[in-house]
Each structure stands twice: as C-alpha cells, then as structure tokens.
Amino acid sequence: MKATVFSAKVVEWYQEHHRLLPWRQTRDPYKIWLSEIILQQTRVAQGLPYYRAFVRQYPNVRSLAAASEQEVLRMWQGLGYYSRARNLHACARMIAKKYQGNFPQTFVELKQLRGVGDYTAAAIASFAFGERVAVLDGNVFRVLSRVFGVSDDIASPAGKRKFMALANDLLPVKDSSTYNQAIMEFGALFCTPRSPSCDQCPLSAGCVAFRRGMQADLPVKRKSVKTKRRYFHYVVARRGKSVLMNRRTGQDIWKGLWDFPLVESETRLSKGELERTIKKVVGEGTSATVSPEYKHVLSHQVIAARFLEISIPKESDWPRGGLFASAIPCGPGKVQRLPKSVLVARYLRENGAGE
Ligand code: SF4
CATH class of the missing domain: 1.10.340.30 (Hypothetical protein; domain 2)
Known part of the structure; x- marks a missing residue:
C-alpha cells in the first residue's frame, strides 16, 4: 500500500x-x-x-x-x-x-x-x-x-x-x-x-x-524475561490503631513506598518454617496471627505474601533493632497519607488500619 x-x-x-x-x-x-x-x-x-x-x-x-x-x-x-x-x-x-x-x-x-x-x-x-x-x-x-x-x-x-x-x-x-x-x-x-x-x-x-x-x-515479540516468584512475610506489629511501617530504600520494586518489616524467602514456607521464622524475628513467647496468602502479580514477578500480625501491649514494647531497625509507629492518619503498594493498601483496607 x-x-x-x-x-x-x-x-x-x-x-x-x-x-x-x-x-x-x-x-x-x-x-x-x-x-x-x-x-x-x-x-x-x-x-x-x-x-x-x-x-x-x-x-x-x-x-x-x-x-x-x-x-x-x-x-x-x-x-x-x-x-x-x-x-x-x-x-x-x-x-x-x-x-x-x-x-x-x-x-x-x-x-x-x-x-x-x-x-x-x-x-x-x-x-x-x-x-x-x-x-x-x-x-x-x-x-x-x-x-x-x-x-x-x-x-x-x-x-x-x-x-x-x-x-x-x-x-x-x-x-x-x-x-x-x-x-x-x-x-x-x-x-x-x-x-x-x-x-x-x-x-x-x-x-x-x-x-x-x-x-x-503479528506483531512478533519474543519473550525474554522469565517471571520470578517471590514469597513475602510481612510482620505487622500493631498497637491499637497504630502499626510499624518501613520506607523501602533498596534497588527493588516499590522503592520509596512504605510497607512493613519484611522477611523474604525463595520458596513457600511450610507451617513449621513459618513458626520458626516468627520465633526468630519477634522472639519466643510472642504469638502471631498468620493471614491467608495474598497473591500480587507484577509484570515479571508474582508475589505471594502473608502478613504475620503481632499485638503490642504497651508503648515501650514496640520491637526495635534487627528487622525493625528503621520502622516507625504510624497512626491511621499517617498510614493513609503514606504512599504504599496496592498489596499493602489492600491488606490495610481489609484489616482496618488507615486505608
Ligand atoms: S489486521 Fe488490522 S489493519 Fe489489517 S484488516 Fe484487520 S483491522 Fe485492518
């Protein structure tokens, strides 16, 4: 033509x-x-x-x-x-x-x-x-x-x-x-x-x-990038309506957005592995409620996330150091204003904390 x-x-x-x-x-x-x-x-x-x-x-x-x-x-x-x-x-x-x-x-x-x-x-x-x-x-x-x-x-x-x-x-x-x-x-x-x-x-x-x-x-487009599977275990430390949140700083997805202290694994953790992880992160004697798995699909990654909720009885009990070193307690107003991934916003919305 x-x-x-x-x-x-x-x-x-x-x-x-x-x-x-x-x-x-x-x-x-x-x-x-x-x-x-x-x-x-x-x-x-x-x-x-x-x-x-x-x-x-x-x-x-x-x-x-x-x-x-x-x-x-x-x-x-x-x-x-x-x-x-x-x-x-x-x-x-x-x-x-x-x-x-x-x-x-x-x-x-x-x-x-x-x-x-x-x-x-x-x-x-x-x-x-x-x-x-x-x-x-x-x-x-x-x-x-x-x-x-x-x-x-x-x-x-x-x-x-x-x-x-x-x-x-x-x-x-x-x-x-x-x-x-x-x-x-x-x-x-x-x-x-x-x-x-x-x-x-x-x-x-x-x-x-x-x-x-x-x-x-047509058109012909060869796929070059493989989809990667990632397993996220977010620790949601909550006291009343406040939660501990982190700003993501590494060269990874969602840089600059806010989420919770995170433990990532390459495979889906078994029940026993999950219990050991919780113990290691939040210490003996602290029990966590584990959410169902949330699936979140990105262009080249599929994320399977679980949220491990722990309840903080008093102000002085907020976890510090290690995984929580840079996390800060955020009330509902602040949580609402912070930029977050759709995955985290969805969890907060479904679990009543500032979305
Ligand atoms: S392939 Fe596209 S351009 Fe060709 S006839 Fe169909 S609609 Fe028209």
Missing part, C-alpha cells in the same frame, strides 16, 4: 472515530508529557482519573517540581511501575531548574530528560511542537506489522530500527501530528491485539495480515 493512501485512510478513520481525551485538546507539553508517562503500561480508562488528579493538584511543571517525592508517589498509588512516578518528579525538577520551567522543544533535546525515551520524546515533539517525527508505541507496531506483513521481532534492536524506518517513511509531510494520533488510536480501538475489526476496516484490501489470516501472529 502506498504511504499516502495508508496515512490518508488512517486519518480519515480517526476524524470520525477518535475519543475526546483531555490531552488531545491541548498543545501544552506539560500535560502531554504527563499523559504519556501515565499511559505507559496503563490503559486509558485507568489512567484518566490519575491524569485529572495530577493536573488539578499540579497544574504546571513548576508546581509538580515543588512537591515532595512522597506526595507524588502517594498520588501515583495504584498505577504501578513506581519508577515512572520517581522519574516524573525528577524530570519536573530538572525542567524547573535547568530549563526555567520550559520544556525543550525538539525530539533530540526531549530525549535527554529523565524517564523520557524515544516514544515519549516523539509524542511530545509531535503533539506539542509539531515536529515531523514518527511515534512508535505498541499500537503502531501492531498496525504496521499487520498491514505491511513485517514479522521482525519488535523487541529486538534490529526489529525496532526496521519499524522506525517504515514509520518515518509513512509519515505525511503535512500535519504529521494528527497522523501520529490517528495511527495510535487506530491500533488502540480498531486493530486491537485479540479482535481486530477487519470486516469493517478501511485498510483491509491492502492488509497483508488480513489477506493471509495472520492477524494473531
């Missing part, structure tokens, strides 16, 4: 079918950047309330830069991939300081920003500043691989280069920004991963995947 025919059909489809999303009604690079970071690995329906809350709370990049990282992480709670929130905040501070609160305006400069990769830089450059540069997200990979029958691995550097060259060849000279929006939306709503609307598709006559019945085989 000729590039001009392809882009014209996609734009025509877009004019009639696109969703009215707030970040499409603006050329403000701050709002476009914010939406793009939120929508990485997040569906529009889930990301939209977060986008609105962020714009309300931090209407511009300077106000976001002035917030603390903890406040930003708390607002992000529930969206997952928390490095995005930390990068968002660091990037806002960088723009406020190095660029006096003004976003750089070119793809090349935008790529220098923290947490901004090829795709996000292209999206901001195209949608906010009208630069003629192709955006290439999962939706675009899917549409291009199917229409043009490209079976290179989209996760490989060589595959990415090939798709990027094709995407740039297809970019119209005029209003490439609308075309970029259009092809992403076409992939998101029409040429979807599992049930593409081929019967009504304006591109079907020239679509290789449709002609060959290969929609389910």
Whole structure:
C-alpha cells in the first residue's frame, strides 16, 4: 500500500472515530508529557482519573517540581511501575531548574530528560511542537506489522530500527501530528491485539495480515524475561490503631513506598518454617496471627505474601533493632497519607488500619 493512501485512510478513520481525551485538546507539553508517562503500561480508562488528579493538584511543571517525592508517589498509588512516578518528579525538577520551567522543544533535546525515551520524546515533539517525527508505541507496531506483513521481532534492536524506518517513511509531510494520533488510536480501538475489526476496516484490501489470516501472529515479540516468584512475610506489629511501617530504600520494586518489616524467602514456607521464622524475628513467647496468602502479580514477578500480625501491649514494647531497625509507629492518619503498594493498601483496607 502506498504511504499516502495508508496515512490518508488512517486519518480519515480517526476524524470520525477518535475519543475526546483531555490531552488531545491541548498543545501544552506539560500535560502531554504527563499523559504519556501515565499511559505507559496503563490503559486509558485507568489512567484518566490519575491524569485529572495530577493536573488539578499540579497544574504546571513548576508546581509538580515543588512537591515532595512522597506526595507524588502517594498520588501515583495504584498505577504501578513506581519508577515512572520517581522519574516524573525528577524530570519536573530538572525542567524547573535547568530549563526555567520550559520544556525543550525538539525530539533530540526531549530525549535527554529523565524517564523520557524515544516514544515519549516523539509524542511530545509531535503533539506539542509539531515536529515531523514518527511515534512508535505498541499500537503502531501492531498496525504496521499487520498491514505491511513485517514479522521482525519488535523487541529486538534490529526489529525496532526496521519499524522506525517504515514509520518515518509513512509519515505525511503535512500535519504529521494528527497522523501520529490517528495511527495510535487506530491500533488502540480498531486493530486491537485479540479482535481486530477487519470486516469493517478501511485498510483491509491492502492488509497483508488480513489477506493471509495472520492477524494473531503479528506483531512478533519474543519473550525474554522469565517471571520470578517471590514469597513475602510481612510482620505487622500493631498497637491499637497504630502499626510499624518501613520506607523501602533498596534497588527493588516499590522503592520509596512504605510497607512493613519484611522477611523474604525463595520458596513457600511450610507451617513449621513459618513458626520458626516468627520465633526468630519477634522472639519466643510472642504469638502471631498468620493471614491467608495474598497473591500480587507484577509484570515479571508474582508475589505471594502473608502478613504475620503481632499485638503490642504497651508503648515501650514496640520491637526495635534487627528487622525493625528503621520502622516507625504510624497512626491511621499517617498510614493513609503514606504512599504504599496496592498489596499493602489492600491488606490495610481489609484489616482496618488507615486505608
Ligand atoms: S484488516 Fe484487520 S489486521 Fe489489517 S489493519 Fe485492518 S483491522 Fe488490522
């Protein structure tokens, strides 16, 4: 299919079918950047309330830069991939300081920003500043691989280069920004991963995947990362409505969020092993109530968590040292305000402590 025919059909489809999303009604690079970071690995329906809350709370990049990282992480709670929130905040501070609160305006400069990769830089450059540069997200990979029958691995550097060259060849000279929006939306709503609307598709006559019945085989993406299983044993020391909590500091998931003192094992502990662990951690004579297992699935990890509840009779009995060295007692108000993983927030909600 000729590039001009392809882009014209996609734009025509877009004019009639696109969703009215707030970040499409603006050329403000701050709002476009914010939406793009939120929508990485997040569906529009889930990301939209977060986008609105962020714009309300931090209407511009300077106000976001002035917030603390903890406040930003708390607002992000529930969206997952928390490095995005930390990068968002660091990037806002960088723009406020190095660029006096003004976003750089070119793809090349935008790529220098923290947490901004090829795709996000292209999206901001195209949608906010009208630069003629192709955006290439999962939706675009899917549409291009199917229409043009490209079976290179989209996760490989060589595959990415090939798709990027094709995407740039297809970019119209005029209003490439609308075309970029259009092809992403076409992939998101029409040429979807599992049930593409081929019967009504304006591109079907020239679509290789449709002609060959290969929609389910394209795009090709080889899996490289194995899912890791982890077993968490959280010690929840509770006195009245207060609980001991820790800020996570290591290079691991949920860095900067708050949870409970944690013992991790590589396998699921038997009843006897669990009892020995409790004794070792909280001492002889302290009994713990063990919760059922909570399963929490992340992109490359599955966490099986148990919460070991211990009751603290008086103020001077809060456990100290060892596993509890950096934990602090938090009342319900504080627990509510702290940024937490969805797993911990769920446990607290179901077990009455500040959520
Ligand atoms: S014909 Fe089907 S597979 Fe091809 S572009 Fe249209 S919706 Fe996608």
